[in-house]
Amino acid sequence: MTNQASIPRAPGSFPLIGHAPSLLRSPLSFLSSLASHGTLVRVQIGPMTALVVCDAQLTRQVLLDDKVFDKGGLLYDRVREGFGNGLALCPHSSHRRQRRLIQPVFNRESLARYADTMTEMIYSTINGWVDGQTIDVLAEMQEVTARTIVASILGQTFTENELSAMLRDFGTLSRGSYRRMFLPPSMAKLPTPGNRSYRAARARLRQTLTAAILTRRSGGTTYKDLLGALLEASPEGERLTDDEVVDQAMIFFFAGMESTAATLAWSLHLIAxxxxxxxxxxxxxxxxxxxxxxxxxxxxxxAYTRKIITETLRFYPPGSLFTRVTTAQTDLGGYEIGVGTTIICSPYLMHHQPTNFSAPYVFDPSRWNETPRTEAERASFIPFGGGPRKCIGDNFGMMQAVLALAAIASRWKLTPVPGAKVRAGVRTVVNPQGLLMTAASRCAHDGSSN
Structure with a gap:
């Protein structure tokens, strides 16, 4: 094995801060450029060195061996500060117990129950649109997904003001978590306006969810949803604490709302x-x-609606990158990787390499026709991660996205507002900023029966 010091270094590093500006300002283009330098590439973020995996099979190795390549490093350490230690964020040592506990909430029977709620929430939003109205697409999709998560996963009714406040606070945590990746821990503790807003948003969300849990506990009724399952669970003879339940609710609300909303918004943009x-x-x-x-x-x-969502997930995967930290000395691509090394994997990078997908920068749903997939495509298509830590809510998110897109397309034609500039927002989830579109009723304009 070759020592990791010989791994090629990405160009464009600045003194003291390294590649942080590129990862903050233009993470997608920076990440996708790294594959030209090697299968593993060193990047510098402040005083810390991380290794970016630029090869599909090596990425698969990292995803499958979740004990050696444990959840941690820049991203997860910062996200845990905001969202707690739930299933999507916890280390290997507690993952299996949490996964067994929560898995029944996402089985086939449960998904069928959630579907009716999804349909209700989708139409409650799009039925309020007016012919000729200019809409903020991302905000509307977040409204749909947030209401669905609240109703089907948390089983809790919030007022309009409470729901709006939760959406704002989750946005604050999402932006803050990504930016705090590049700050020294000492700066993250300073009483700056950004840090104060971040901490206040976290406190309000936990307070709101704790109140919902206390209401459930005092009611004495058993509910067949995520919150109900968590409150009833008694792993190893002990009940989960309220703080542990809040951790799970925080990350499921965030992931279910932000990821699916971003996918829907990007799909509507790309379709147009x-x-x-x-x-x-x-x-x-x-x-x-x-x-x-x-x-x-x-x-x-x-089927075609689903292919559009799948291609959107390839083109704009919700997470631009995720991090792991090595817990043992290991071999990765012929290099000796020491304990405590931060590894960065990027779905966006994997999805945009010509060796993995032909014409990767062309949006083409037909690439997902029922034909045998190549080994490279199977290994490199990772919008939901992979291996033991693959997102537990992937089928929930796909079902919601397909139903929402079908509902919207059956009733509305959305066209871009002239002059609107759409860009990929820099936050934990990659979402379209500035996506303004005009809604035209298909029934009024083309005689559709829908």
Missing amino acids: TQPDVEVALHREVDAVLAGAPATVSFLADL
Whole structure:
């Protein structure tokens, strides 16, 4: 094995701060450029060195061996500060217990129950749109996904003001978690306006969710949802504490809301740039739904709609990067990697390499036609991660995204507002900033029966 000191270093490093400016200002282009330098590339973030994995098979090795490549490092250490130590963030030592506890909440029977709630929340939002209205697409999609998570996963009703406050606070944590990756711990503790806002948002969210838990505990009723399962769980003879339950609720609310909302918003943006894709989508939803609401009974027949969501996840995966930290000396790509090394894997980088996907910067849902997938495609398509730590809510998110896109496309045609500049927002989830679109009723404009 070769010592990791011989791993090529990414260009563009600055004294003291390293590659932090590139990761803050243009993370997607910076990450996708690294594969030209090697299968593993060193980047400098302040005084710390991290290794970026630029090869599909090495990424797969990292994902499969979650004991050696444990959750930790820059991203997860900072995200834990905001969201706690729930299933998506906890280290290997507590992951298996948490996974066994929560898995039944996402089984087939549970997903079928959630589908009706999804449909209700989707239509409660899009039925309020007005022909010719300019909408902030990301905000509208966050409204849909937040309401769905609250109703189906947390089983709790919040007022309009409470829900709006929660959305703002989760946004503050999402932006803050990513930016704090590049700050020395001492700076993260200073009483700056950003740090104060971050801590206040975290405190308000935990207070709101703790109040919901206390209401449940005092009610004495058993609920078949995530919160109910967590409150009833007694692993190893002990009940989860309220703080542990809040940790789970925090990360599931955030992941379920932000990731799916970003995917839906990006899909609507990308569809609008491809008239042939939009025509094919409208043709499918008109034929399948035939004027009926998008429900789980139509899911299997919405094949093209699903391909659009899948291609959106390839083109703009919700997470631009994730980090791991090595717990033992290991070999990665022929290099000797020491204990405590931070490893960075990037779904965006994997999804945009020509060796993994042909024409990677072309949005093409037809690439997901029912044909055998290549080994490179299977190994490199990781929008939900992979291995033992693959997102437990992947099927929940896919179902919600497909139903929402079908519902929107059956009733509305969205066109970009002239002059609007859409850019990828720098936060824990990659989402489209400035995505303003005009909603035109398909029923009013093209005679659709929907």
